[in-house]
Amino acid sequence: MINEIVVRGFRILQDFRWQPCDGINILVGANSAGKSTVLDALELVTRGSLHGQPARFGLSPDWFNTDDVEAFFDSLSDGGSTYANPPEILIAATFRDEPSLAGIKGCQGPAGAAVNAPGLCISFSVPPELQPQFTVEAKAQLENEGDVHVIPTDYYECTWKSFTGNRLLRRPKGVSCSRVDIEPAAHSKAIDSYARGIICDELSEEKLRDVSSRFRELAINVDKDVLADIAIGCGERDSLGLQIDKSPRTDWKNSIVLHRGGLPLAVLGSAEQVLTKCSVSLSGSNQTSLLLLEEPECHLSHTSLNELIAIIARAAHDGRQVFVTTHSPFVLNRLGLDRLFVMASGGNPKRIGGLAGDTVQYFKRISGYDTLRIALADRSVLVEGPTDEMVFDWAFRKMRGCLPWERGIDVIECGIQHRRLLEFACALDKKNVVALRDNDGQQPQHWIEKAQPYLSDERKFFCGACEGGHTIEPQVINANLGSLDLLARSVECDDRTREGLEQFMTDNKTEWALNLLEKDISATCDLSVPSYIRDAINFIDPKPEGESE
Amino acid sequence: MNRAVIAVAGAGKTERLAKAVVDEPDPERVLVLTYTTTNQREDAARIAQRMNRRGTYPKVMGWYAFLINEIIRPYLPMLYPDISLHSVAQSDPDTFLGLTDAARYINRNGNAYPSHLGKLALDTIVASNGAAIERVEYLYDRIYIDEAQDLRGNDLCVLERLLLSRIDIRLVLDPCQSTLSTAPRDRKYAKKYENAKIIDLYRQWEKKRLLEIEYDNETHRFTPQIALFSDHIIREALGLERTRSKILPRGHHDGIFLVDKQNLRSYVDELNPTVLAIQSSARLGFPETFNFGKAKGLTRDDILIIATNPIERFLAKGNPLRPKSACGFYVAVTRARYSVAVAVSNPEMTLHAMQSSSSKWRDIRVQCVD
Numbered sequence: 001m002i003n004e005i006v007v008r009g010f011r012i013l014q015d016f017r018w019q020p021c022d023g024i025n026i027l028v029g030a031n032s033a034g035k036s037t038v039l040d041a042l043e044l045v046t047r048g049s050l051h052g053q054p055a056r057f058g059l060s061p062d063w064f065n066t067d068d069v070e071a072f073f074d075s076l077s078d079g080g081s082t083y084a085n086p087p088e089i090l091i092a093a094t095f096r097d098e099p100s101l102a103g104i105k106g107c108q109g110p111a112g113a114a115v116n117a118p119g120l121c122i123s124f125s126v127p128p129e130l131q132p133q134f135t136v137e138a139k140a141q142l143e144n145e146g147d148v149h150v151i152p153t154d155y156y157e158c159t160w161k162s163f164t165g166n167r168l169l170r171r172p173k174g175v176s177c178s179r180v181d182i183e184p185a186a187h188s189k190a191i192d193s194y195a196r197g198i199i200c201d202e203l204s205e206e207k208l209r210d211v212s213s214r215f216r217e218l219a220i221n222v223d224k225d226v227l228a229d230i231a232i233g234c235g236e237r238d239s240l241g242l243q244i245d246k247s248p249r250t251d252w253k254n255s256i257v258l259h260r261g262g263l264p265l266a267v268l269g270s271a272e273q274v275l276t277k278c279s280v281s282l283s284g285s286n287q288t289s290l291l292l293l294e295e296p297e298c299h300l301s302h303t304s305l306n307e308l309i310a311i312i313a314r315a316a317h318d319g320r321q322v323f324v325t326t327h328s329p330f331v332l333n334r335l336g337l338d339r340l341f342v343m344a345s346g347g348n349p350k351r352i353g354g355l356a357g358d359t360v361q362y363f364k365r366i367s368g369y370d371t372l373r374i375a376l377a378d379r380s381v382l383v384e385g386p387t388d389e390m391v392f393d394w395a396f397r398k399m400r401g402c403l404p405w406e407r408g409i410d411v412i413e414c415g416i417q418h419r420r421l422l423e424f425a426c427a428l429d430k431k432n433v434v435a436l437r438d439n440d441g442q443q444p445q446h447w448i449e450k451a452q453p454y455l456s457d458e459r460k461f462f463c464g465a466c467e468g469g470h471t472i473e474p475q476v477i478n479a480n481l482g483s484l485d486l487l488a489r490s491v492e493c494d495d496r497t498r499e500g501l502e503q504f505m506t507d508n509k510t511e512w513a514l515n516l517l518e519k520d521i522s523a524t525c526d527l528s529v530p531s532y533i534r535d536a537i538n539f540i541d542p543k544p545e546g547e548s549e
Numbered sequence: 550m551n552r553a554v555i556a557v558a559g560a561g562k563t564e565r566l567a568k569a570v571v572d573e574p575d576p577e578r579v580l581v582l583t584y585t586t587t588n589q590r591e592d593a594a595r596i597a598q599r600m601n602r603r604g605t606y607p608k609v610m611g612w613y614a615f616l617i618n619e620i621i622r623p624y625l626p627m628l629y630p631d632i633s634l635h636s637v638a639q640s641d642p643d644t645f646l647g648l649t650d651a652a653r654y655i656n657r658n659g660n661a662y663p664s665h666l667g668k669l670a671l672d673t674i675v676a677s678n679g680a681a682i683e684r685v686e687y688l689y690d691r692i693y694i695d696e697a698q699d700l701r702g703n704d705l706c707v708l709e710r711l712l713l714s715r716i717d718i719r720l721v722l723d724p725c726q727s728t729l730s731t732a733p734r735d736r737k738y739a740k741k742y743e744n745a746k747i748i749d750l751y752r753q754w755e756k757k758r759l760l761e762i763e764y765d766n767e768t769h770r771f772t773p774q775i776a777l778f779s780d781h782i783i784r785e786a787l788g789l790e791r792t793r794s795k796i797l798p799r800g801h802h803d804g805i806f807l808v809d810k811q812n813l814r815s816y817v818d819e820l821n822p823t824v825l826a827i828q829s830s831a832r833l834g835f836p837e838t839f840n841f842g843k844a845k846g847l848t849r850d851d852i853l854i855i856a857t858n859p860i861e862r863f864l865a866k867g868n869p870l871r872p873k874s875a876c877g878f879y880v881a882v883t884r885a886r887y888s889v890a891v892a893v894s895n896p897e898m899t900l901h902a903m904q905s906s907s908s909k910w911r912d913i914r915v916q917c918v919d
Contacts, residue, residue: 102687106623107677116624116680164623165634173577206604 001096001321002290003117005045006110008090011037012346014065020323021351022096023316024335027325028375029343035325038343039179039292042323045091045122046177046290048160048168056158059124061151063089073149076139086134087151089124094163100174108165119163120175126155171200179292180278199253215252219244271304278311290321297328309334329372342375342428350427374425377410379432379540382418388436388472389413390513392536395529397521399537407541418447418461422454431458434540436533438471439463444532462536473505473512475530483526490524491515551712551760553697553720553751557792558779558883559770559848562721563588566695567595569719570607578690579607582615584699584731587846592695612700612731613637613663616670616707619685621661624677628669635659637666641734664734667703674710686715697722698747702735705742705750712759720760724748725783725879727872728842744872748787767793770848771886774804778889778913782870782879796886799850803887805915807896808853816918822851822890825881841877844884852885854878855892864891865902867909890918 007016012034027035044050050058061069068087075084092110094117095101101118109119126134134155141150160168203211227242234240257264260276268276274296296308309331316322326332332340341349374380381404383389389411396404404411414421418435425433437447444463451461464475477498480487488496491512493504505512516524529537556562566581573579581592593609600606610619622634629651638660645653645665654669655661661669674681692711694700697720700708711718727744742750755762766789768776776792784792798804808816817824817835824838839847854860860878862868870878882889893899896917903910 099687102684105684105687107626108623116627116677164618165625166618166622204605 001098001319002042002093003096004094005038005041006090006092006094007038007041009065009068009087010041010089010091011063011065013037013041014067014346016041016346016348018341018349020321020341021339022319022321024312024322024324024339026332026335026340027323027343027349028327028332028340028372029325029349030345030376030378032345033343034346035343036294037346038349039294039323039325041091042093042290042292043177043179045093045120046175047171048122055122055124055160059089059153059156059158061153063124064151069149069151072151073138073142076135076142086126086131086138086155088126090121091123092119092121094119095175098174103174104162104164104172106162106164108161109163117163120161120168120172121163122158122160124156124158127157130155175289177290177292179294180274180296198258199256211252216246219246270299271301274300275304275307275311278308290323291315293322293324295325295327297326297331305330306334327372327376332372344429347429350429373410373412374421374430374433375428377408377412379407379409380425380430380434381409381411381536381540382414382421382433382435383411384415384437385413386510387513390510390517391472391476392436392533394513394517394524395533396537396541397517398525398527398529399534400541404541409540419451419454422451422459422461425459426454426456432540433459434536435459435461436536437461437463438475439466441466441470460536460539462532462539464530464532468530468532471506472530473502473509475532477501477505479528479530483528486524486526490519490527551718551720552763553722553754553760554763554765555748555751555789556721556723556765557768557784557789558723558726558879559768560723560765561769562723562765563591563595563695565765566592566693566719566721567599570596570693571599573607573691575690576605576607578688579693580615580689580691581607581609581693581695582612583609583695584612584729585696586611588696591846612694612704613666616666616704617661619688620670620681620707621666621673623684624673624681627678627680628673628676629655633659634661636661638662641665645734662734664702664732667701667705667707667732667735668737670707671703671710674707682710682714685711689716691717691719693719693721695721696726696729698724698727699729699731701730701747702732702737702739704731704735705738709754709759712754718760720751722747722751724751724787725789725876726845726883727876728845728880744876745783745787746872748789764790766790768796768883770796771883772796772798772803774798774914775882775885775887775889778805778910779879779882781909781913782882783875784879799887802851804889805913806888806890806918807900807915808890808892808918809896810855810892810894813853813855813892816890817853820851820853820888820890822853822888823847823849823884824853824855825884826855841881845880847884848886849884850886851888851890852881853890853892854881860891861893861899864893864910865899867907 001022002020004017004019007013010016012032016034016038018038027038029035040050044055048055064087072084072087090110094109095104097105097117104120105116105118107116109115109117110121134152137152137155141148141152162168162172199208223243227244230242232240232242258276260268278291278293291312293312296312297305300308312322312324312335324331324335341351343349374382381392383392392411393403396402396409400407412421416437418437422433422435435451439447443466447463448455448461455461464472468475468478477484477487481498484498484501485496488494488501491501491505492515493501493512495501495504554562554565556565570576570579570581581596583589583592589609589611593606596609597606617634617637625632625634632651632655634655635658638656638658641662641664642648642656645662653662654665694708697708708718724745724747727747738750751760751762754760771779771794773794773796776794780789780792784790802820813835816822824835825841825844826838856864857874859868859870859874863870863878869875900915900917902908903913903915905911
């Protein structure tokens with residue numbers, strides 16, 4: 001089991017440190033937050049390869065953190081004599097101290113960790129003797145290509161070590177890692193590489209040798225019995241013969257595929273492939289093992305997803321450490337919200353456990369749906385209920401000419417649990433969150449202060465002033481005292497007095513808002529938006545400079 | 550209980566080891582250690598032969614590699630935090646004088662000096678507070694050490710730590726063949742347990758109940774005549790029992806011979822023996838010539854040894870050989886199955902001296918070759 005993973009300079013993970021829990025870990029975050037990169041890092045450090053390709057051949061310029069790369073090239077163009085060191089990638093995983101991991105135990109962990117623990121470490125760096133050359137080449141690039149900065153990866157050396165300080169050539173005993181790509185194999189190659197992985201992991205040395213020797217025998221026999229008689233004339237030169245290629249290119253491992261009942265796995269349906277791969281990865285011996293799953297909800301029907309979740313849950317129960325990335329509240333709910341880690345653009349994942357206890361309880365009780373929405377939305381607006389949502393939508397359309405979602409703004413109903421969601425958003429370091437609520441007879445400051453610990457320049461709370469009324473209905477009415485007729489027509493109320501409107505709107509809470517929203521834009525454009533809602537809209541979707549309201 | 554088998558030359562040490570290793574129920578938790586690469590190859594080959602492609606082969610590792618990879622490197626930061634260890638240096642420095650701290654152990658390229666490797670390992674074990682040994686305990690249930698007489702200096706202190714550990718240690722050694730050393734420049738125990746006297750340390754360990762010694766005194770290589778001759782060279786002085794042998798003489802040119810140093814050619818031409826000399830004497834011009842050290846592990850029907858002056862005096866006057874020379878001579882003699890010829894300056898005179906009533910060799914039937 002991995003106690004801690006440290007990643008430096010790998011894609012978006014510039015300086016990343018995470019202590020996952022045992023059993024299931026659910027990683028949630030917006031696209032490009034680095035969730036897949038975390039799985040890639042786990043795969044690299046435990047297998048020494050990524051997607052079946054040995055790490056040292058896999059290194060590509062896009063593996064480096066762009067900030068690191070820019071910093072390096074900046075230091076070159078400064079022309080100063082002190083160059084930044086070439087960008088480096090380091091991934092280190094510390095495991096829980098167990099006797100079975102003594103083989104990788106030592107105190108040669110990454111710098112600063114002279115702690116006696118089992119662990120693995122993989123790094124990509126330019127050996128000191130190649131650094132001058134590397135710098136020369138990078139400078140040349142700067143002169144010739146200007147802004148395009150590509151790290152010349154051929155200078156890099158890949159070192160895969162355990163915490164003993166000894167280099168690893170193959171997966172160490174006691175550690176295994178399976179990654180199940182949910183993406184169905186477009187062509188058989190992906191599945192073949194998966195099969196190759198299985199061959200190396202599951203076949204004993206003895207069986208490997210046996211298969212190898214039989215393949216050799218077969219090749220020799222074919223050479224001898226069939227091909228030996230064939231001679232190809234070559235004019236004056238000696239004639240040529242045919243023989244089976246015995247170079248590594250034709251390694252027998254490339255000729256092995258997985259099958260069920262004689263049908264290669266590649267021709268089975270994608271759900272079947274996923275479930276099978278997952279089960280296969282888990283059916284091995286019960287050694288310390290990791291299971292990596294990326295967005296299992298994709299490509300799976302509800303039933304298959306249920307089945308997959310059962311498999312994952314069983315795996316975790318059997319002592320495996322599971323890492324799942326997901327966008328699905330269903331997956332999250334079924335696997336347990338308390339195992340949720342949320343990531344924001346390369347930052348260290350935050351566990352929901354870092355929130356107040358009653359907040360955790362709250363999120364467990366509700367479906368978890370909204371938690372994911374706030375975690376994933378670029379910009380979110382927290383409102384109390386359907387009325388507030390529709391009024392916000394209406395106001396937004398009036399001011400911006402489109403509905404919020406068209407601008408990537410998610411309007412989330414949260415009852416009066418703004419504070420909890422703000423706390424959650426704060427735990428995720430979510431920016432662009434705005435909360436709106438009725439003042440319910442309290443000064444707006446009262447509500448703002450309650451949520452203050454979780455507010456910032458990027459997370460704001462807006463509340464109507466007391467004189468505008470306690471709830472949204474009087475707020476809307478008070479904003480339109482000069483056009484009560486139009487308001488009454490828009491909400492479809494027969495009484496056009498202020499008191500009658502308030503009575504009607506309070507009695508038909510969602511209905512009036514729906515009527516307002518369903519009216520043609522032009523019909524309601526002369527109505528005014530209560531100021532706190534307008535402020536909220538201007539905060540979450542600022543007008544480009546120079547444009548007036 | 551840890552066990553040391555003290556075996557005579559030709560007792561079948563390697564075979565015995567391979568057999569025991571192959572019968573191990575959990576080969577993954579067994580480690581085989583030996584000093585020289587020749588022995589590593591030999592051990593691995595014998596084991597592989599017996600395994601015959603069944604199951605997992607136990608790991609065979611060199612002693613230095615074991616110290617570096619399994620003891621020192623994992624815990625070196627606890628001793629010298631900023632030193633990185635690459636491998637073993639080709640040789641010791643010309644002098645250790647003036648070298649202090651880590652520089653006594655590791656050169657600028659990160660390679661460790663072979664003679665100080667044992668001390669470095671011992672220091673690492675101490676600095677790690679025993680964690681280094683604990684780690685090995687988790688990895689292996691049993692460690693076999695072949696040709697254990699090669700372990701010297703502080704390597705013996707490391708061995709003692711292993712004997713004290715939970716790991717079951719099985720040693721196979723012949724103190725009489727102490728011609729090599731893992732730590733030639735390490736002064737630790739150098740005089741006290743010089744060459745064959747290493748047996749005294751094992752006897753100490755037996756007294757302390759760190760191990761049990763089992764003696765294997767039966768050779769499967771050479772005839773009783775050669776056995777007796779070899780016992781006189783060194784085994785008797787160590788208080789070891791007589792070598793037993795059931796090897797029958799072949800019926801012609803059996804036993805111990807003396808040849809005139811000036812007149813080897815005809816003997817070599819006629820019998821084609823393997824020639825052993827102190828220096829690998831290519832200049833002697835004989836086809837198969839080895840020095841004593843290189844001869845280790847060989848078996849030949851007929852051996853011709855070019856005697857050094859000390860060996861001549863040893864035969865003629867009984868003047869004791871230096872400990873190292875005694876081991877070398879023992880190794881040389883025990884290469885032969887049937888005949889050992891010693892080339893001396895004056896065969897007749899040497900024969901006469903050896904047969905005198907006060908000679909230790911008087912019970913050996915020695916013949917002069919014309």
